[in-house]
Amino acid sequence: MKNDEKSITNQDINRLLRRGVAEIIVEEEMIELLRSGKKLRLKEGFDPSFSDIHLGHMVSLRKLRQFQELGHQVVLIVADWTAQIGDPSGVSVTRPMLSVEQVMANAETYMQQFFKVVDKDKTEVRWQSEWFDKFTLTEVIQLTSKFTVAQLLARDDFSARYNDGRPIALTEFLYPLLQAYDSVAIEADVEFGGTDQKFNLLLGREYQNMMGQRPQQCFMTPLLVGTDGSQKMSKSLGNYIGVAEPPNEIYGKVMSIPDSLILQYFELVTDVPDEELGEFKQGLKDESINPMILKKHLAREIVSPLYSQKEATEAEENFTKVFQKREVPEEIEEYHLSFSEFAPDLTQPVNIDISRLLVKIGLAKSRSEANRFIAQAGTTIAGETVTSHLAEVQSGSIIKVGKRRFAKVINTDK
RNA sequence: GGAGGGGUGCCGGAGUGGUUAAUCGGAGCAGACUGUAAAUCUGCCGCCCUAAGGGCUACGCAGGUUCGAAUCCUGCCCCCUCCA
Numbered sequence: 001m002k003n004d005e006k007s008i009t010n011q012d013i014n015r016l017l018r019r020g021v022a023e024i025i026v027e028e029e030m031i032e033l034l035r036s037g038k039k040l041r042l043k044e045g046f047d048p049s050f051s052d053i054h055l056g057h058m059v060s061l062r063k064l065r066q067f068q069e070l071g072h073q074v075v076l077i078v079a080d081w082t083a084q085i086g087d088p089s090g091v092s093v094t095r096p097m098l099s100v101e102q103v104m105a106n107a108e109t110y111m112q113q114f115f116k117v118v119d120k121d122k123t124e125v126r127w128q129s130e131w132f133d134k135f136t137l138t139e140v141i142q143l144t145s146k147f148t149v150a151q152l153l154a155r156d157d158f159s160a161r162y163n164d165g166r167p168i169a170l171t172e173f174l175y176p177l178l179q180a181y182d183s184v185a186i187e188a189d190v191e192f193g194g195t196d197q198k199f200n201l202l203l204g205r206e207y208q209n210m211m212g213q214r215p216q217q218c219f220m221t222p223l224l225v226g227t228d229g230s231q232k233m234s235k236s237l238g239n240y241i242g243v244a245e246p247p248n249e250i251y252g253k254v255m256s257i258p259d260s261l262i263l264q265y266f267e268l269v270t271d272v273p274d275e276e277l278g279e280f281k282q283g284l285k286d287e288s289i290n291p292m293i294l295k296k297h298l299a300r301e302i303v304s305p306l307y308s309q310k311e312a313t314e315a316e317e318n319f320t321k322v323f324q325k326r327e328v329p330e331e332i333e334e335y336h337l338s339f340s341e342f343a344p345d346l347t348q349p350v351n352i353d354i355s356r357l358l359v360k361i362g363l364a365k366s367r368s369e370a371n372r373f374i375a376q377a378g379t380t381i382a383g384e385t386v387t388s389h390l391a392e393v394q395s396g397s398i399i400k401v402g403k404r405r406f407a408k409v410i411n412t413d414k
Numbered sequence: 415g416g417a418g419g420g421g422u423g424c425c426g427g428a429g430u431g432g433u434u435a436a437u438c439g440g441a442g443c444a445g446a447c448u449g450u451a452a453a454u455c456u457g458c459c460g461c462c463c464u465a466a467g468g469g470c471u472a473c474g475c476a477g478g479u480u481c482g483a484a485u486c487c488u489g490c491c492c493c494c495u496c497c498a
Contacts, residue, residue: 167494228441229452238424238441256451292450299450323451368461369443376444376458389465402444403451 008034008070016066020059020268022195025202025218033189033217040072043188043204043216045179046114049083051106053113054240055302056224056233059268060192061117063221067190074123075186076114078107081128082178113244116306131185132178143177146210147203152176155199176200180207183216190217196232224268229258247303251315252404254299255323259284259291262298270301328398332406335361339393339411351390354379361409363401378402 013031017024024030033040042064053061064074080103111125152173153159161168176199183191183204191201201218209215223232226239233240241253257265263281266272283289296316303312321327337360342352355370358379364370371389373379379386380400381393393399395411 227451252451254451259450259452261452290449291452292448295450295452319451324449366461367463369459372458373444378444 008037012070016063016070019274020063020221021219022222023198023218023220025205025220030190030217030219034070038189040067040189041187042067042072042074043077043183043186043191044074045077045079045082045182045191045193046110047079047083048103048106048110050235051109052235052242052244053110054233054235054242055265055269056194056226056240058117058243059224060194060219060221061114062269063219064118064192068119068122072122074118075188076111076118076123076125077182077186078103078125078127079179079182080107081132082175109244116243126186128178128182131181143181144174146207147177149173157196157199176203177207180204184208184211184213187213188216189214190219192219192221194223194232195220196223222268225261225264227253227257229261241302243306247307247311247315248318250303250306251299251312251319252323254302255292255295255319257295259295262291262294265298266301270298272301322404326403328400329406332398332408334408334410336410336412337361338413339395339409340413344390350392352393354381354386354389354391354393357393357409358399358401361399361407363399363405363407373401 013034016034017027017030044060044064068074083103115123153162155176158168158172179200180203182188184207188204188208191204193201198218198220201216201220205215205218225231226233226237227241228237228239231237231239235242241250243250245253254265262284263277266277266280280289280294284291284294296319299319300312300316303315318329322329339350339352342357342360343350344353345351354374355364355367358364358370358373359367364373374386374389377385377387378401381391382397393409395409397409399407399409
């Protein structure tokens with residue numbers, strides 16, 4: 001099978017199944033499937049109660065892409081039904097039901113970002129409502145009768161809550177069941193997910209088996225730690241780096257991860273070869289590489305594929321300029337306003353109420369906050385630190401709050 | 415049906431009549447330091463007016479007691495656990 005197009009090399013298998021993978025159930029079966037030359041149906045679900053993809057999701061999306069490059073088919077499931085239940089891993093059980101419009105809008109945004117990484121031509125998009133809208137109570141009962149409470153409590157997340165006396169909504173039990181049904185509905189060969197999805201993935205496997213299908217492989221990717229350096233990346237924790245964010249933001253956020261996360265990020269969300277990673281590891285260990293330099297490299301590697309090489313370089317230049325040299329960025333938002341509006345009295349020279357101005361141009365949320373910035377010497381106008389509440393401002397001056405918020409004000413008077 | 419527990423600021427979680435805008439932790443923000451928006455240290459961290467100083471709103475909701483309530487009383491709403 002040397003020159004057979006369908007053949008897969010050991011190198012491919014290694015790349016596919018080793019790096020950026022937490023666990024595969026069952027690995028031998030997975031390898032067998034890959035070797036069989038069959039075009040595999042790869043299931044990936046997404047909950048449309050959110051719409052933004054972050055780097056944490058990238059770990060498995062990048063895997064999907066790699067599989068696609070070998071000719072396999074991705075089936076993206078828009079989980080419009082389970083979204084109404086809410087993923088049980090969260091603390092809050094009750095989630096507001098999303099309107100159809102909201103779901104549609106989220107799905108659209110999501111897919112836009114999804115296809116930045118995953119090949120659209122090799123992706124089939126399916127909605128849960130295709131099959132669940134037609135569900136009758138009979139079918140719900142049939143589905144639920146296949147599983148026991150003990151089985152569901154086996155999920156550590158459920159059992160932990162149960163043992164702590166914390167609530168578990170009945171609908172939450174339904175969540176994994178519906179997800180399992182999806183696998184049957186689309187005849188998945190492999191389902192992807194983070195390690196926190198293990199239970200759900202396994203249940204799909206089990207249900208398929210009951211329904212006479214070949215049980216899917218469960219392909220679990222590690223959970224990426226967020227910018228806080230301790231918890232998994234998630235939007236609700238606010239420690240995420242969104243793929244739709246502007247290059248400067250992504251670059252900057254990558255620079256804000258703790259140094260200890262550098263290697264993990266390289267491994268999970270870049271294509272930098274393993275050998276190089278080994279060198280980095282050694283370099284960090286014997287301190288021959290400055291972590292900051294390495295992190296800049298990482299930031300470039302992350303921004304480039306999402307945007308372009310050029311934009312990555314620009315983001316880097318911006319970072320160097322603004323944060324390392326403490327200079328003013330290239331592009332600053334301009335605000336045209338009447339200065340006299342902010343002057344308590346119009347004697348010359350005109351002194352402007354700075355806190356009022358900061359609120360007006362959005363650099364501060366409230367006047368109290370603006371006053372704090374001033375008191376903490378965190379405000380600069382044309383390079384001069386603001387020390388009192390009233391200060392002279394020239395038209396065209398650049399106002400800076402903190403390290404990274406800038407605005408240019410233009411006087412529209414006269 | 416019965417018994418019990420609970421609803422506090424972005425989150426977690428103290429506080430049971432006064433000096434409590436409310437301990438503490440996390441998050442966030444500012445400053446210092448730094449070749450990083452790393453780490454570390456210091457400070458800030460409801461809103462409004464202000465030069466200082468002051469005012470207003472806030473501890474599920476609505477009333478009440480009191481000079482004074484997140485804290486006591488009454489009613490209501492909501493959440494959780496256990497027994498059946």
